[in-house]
Amino acid sequence: MSQFKVFVTRRLPVDFTALEQIATVEVWQERQPPPYEVLLEQVKQVDGLLCLLTDPIDRPLIEAATTLKVISQMAVGYDNIDILAATARKILVGHTPGVLTDATADLTWALIMAAARRVVEGDRFTRSGQWTTWEPDLLLGPNITGATLGILGLGRIGQAVAQRARGFAMRVIYHSRHRCPPDLEQSLGIEYSSFAHLLQVSDFITIHTPLSEDTHHLFSDAQFEQMKSSAILINTARGAIVDPDALYRALSRGQIARAALDVTEPEPIPMESPLLTLDNLIITPHIGSASVQTRRKMAEMAIANLIAGLNNQVLPNCVNPAVYSWEQGTGDGLQGSSTTF
Numbered sequence: 001m002s003q004f005k006v007f008v009t010r011r012l013p014v015d016f017t018a019l020e021q022i023a024t025v026e027v028w029q030e031r032q033p034p035p036y037e038v039l040l041e042q043v044k045q046v047d048g049l050l051c052l053l054t055d056p057i058d059r060p061l062i063e064a065a066t067t068l069k070v071i072s073q074m075a076v077g078y079d080n081i082d083i084l085a086a087t088a089r090k091i092l093v094g095h096t097p098g099v100l101t102d103a104t105a106d107l108t109w110a111l112i113m114a115a116a117r118r119v120v121e122g123d124r125f126t127r128s129g130q131w132t133t134w135e136p137d138l139l140l141g142p143n144i145t146g147a148t149l150g151i152l153g154l155g156r157i158g159q160a161v162a163q164r165a166r167g168f169a170m171r172v173i174y175h176s177r178h179r180c181p182p183d184l185e186q187s188l189g190i191e192y193s194s195f196a197h198l199l200q201v202s203d204f205i206t207i208h209t210p211l212s213e214d215t216h217h218l219f220s221d222a223q224f225e226q227m228k229s230s231a232i233l234i235n236t237a238r239g240a241i242v243d244p245d246a247l248y249r250a251l252s253r254g255q256i257a258r259a260a261l262d263v264t265e266p267e268p269i270p271m272e273s274p275l276l277t278l279d280n281l282i283i284t285p286h287i288g289s290a291s292v293q294t295r296r297k298m299a300e301m302a303i304a305n306l307i308a309g310l311n312n313q314v315l316p317n318c319v320n321p322a323v324y325s326w327e328q329g330t331g332d333g334l335q336g337s338s339t340t341f
């Protein structure tokens with residue numbers, strides 16, 4: 001008989017056999033996430049939860065989860081989970097860093113290039129029958145080669161974006177909470193910058209910082225006012241880092257030239273959002289990690305974290321390792337709630 005009960009909040013591209021050796025596994029079968037009430041009922045009965053960034057794992061839910069030992073999130077970001085509440089209840093939280101770095105950096109570059117060279121506008125233009133001749137000034141955009149790229153947040157994904165910029169002979173500047181060691185700056189060919197300077201001089205700004213109280217609406221009116229009118233903003237991190245109303249004002253008034261978002265606030269973007277009326281904005285539906293291989297690896301890592309947590313083993317990728325020290329009486333249990341994207 002299976003020892004444990006597990007709820008998985010969506011169908012995943014992975015084999016559950018190993019998990020099923022130790023647990024009864026219930027998988028939510030709908031395309032849409034389970035409603036909050038369903039999650040709440042489930043967490044009262046299960047030992048393990050495998051969830052996605054669309055599942056709000058908040059304090060009331062965690063406090064109702066009296067049997068829950070491990071929350072395994074299939075994502076690197078975990079701003080949908082109240083980590084302090086989980087840690088206080090000694091519930092381990094796992095995530096999937098590393099495996100999605102390249103896929104997300106690749107999509108960031110796809111958006112940089114699509115926004116600069118107006119690929120989506122060009123496609124719309126063609127399909128609507130407006131391509132009637134070659135025109136000297138049709139759909140002009142800025143050079144990418146030789147431009148200045150500003151990277152906000154230099155975790156794994158920020159670094160992978162910087163590596164790719166070398167092929168474009170760009171000047172790459174970055175701003176991060178902590179300045180990285182000089183040898184890393186040198187090997188990536190990047191320069192540290194204040195946030196204000198990065199805003200002022202970058203031709204492209206790409207966001208790779210986690211969402212936190214500090215980064216919520218980090219891009220708002222005051223920041224757009226400092227940016228070049230030719231600047232292009234890319235966000236593949238979390239939607240709420242950019243204030244959507246301020247972005248609309250900046251794009252519609254020509255305060256910045258263009259933006260490309262893979263993440264929005266809220267998600268999905270409401271169809272009545274004024275942002276959807278803008279031609280100088282590209283929006284993709286949070287597909288940064290959406291390569292076949294990456295999604296499979298993320299699911300495998302999430303299962304590995306879950307199995308380890310159920311078996312009282314150390315999670316291969318734990319967000320709140322303070323739970324271990326707390327259990328051993330050596331910590332206050334409230335550390336370990338930050339990540340690098």
Ligand code: DGY
Binds near residue numbers: 074076078100237289
């Ligand atoms: C993550 O993992 O946090 C991404 O946003 C989704 O892959």
